[in-house]
Amino acid sequence: MKPWSRQFAWFALITAALAILLGLFNMAANTAHLGSWLPLLLLMPWPLYLAIWSLRARSQD
Numbered sequence: 001m002k003p004w005s006r007q008f009a010w011f012a013l014i015t016a017a018l019a020i021l022l023g024l025f026n027m028a029a030n031t032a033h034l035g036s037w038l039p040l041l042l043l044m045p046w047p048l049y050l051a052i053w054s055l056r057a058r059s060q061d
């Protein structure tokens with residue numbers, strides 16, 4: 001897989017981190033509604049991992 005561009009990787013990193021924080025906050029404040037926080041906590045680590053991988057791959061070039 002080809003690394004993302006630096007600008008897109010930073011955007012994805014910030015967006016994924018904020019979405020995970022929102023999911024954690026929503027989990028604490030809104031525990032009755034699984035659909036509001038569970039998808040964020042299950043799906044956002046993947047773009048976060050890819051963004052970090054892309055930034056590390058670009059810095060090694």
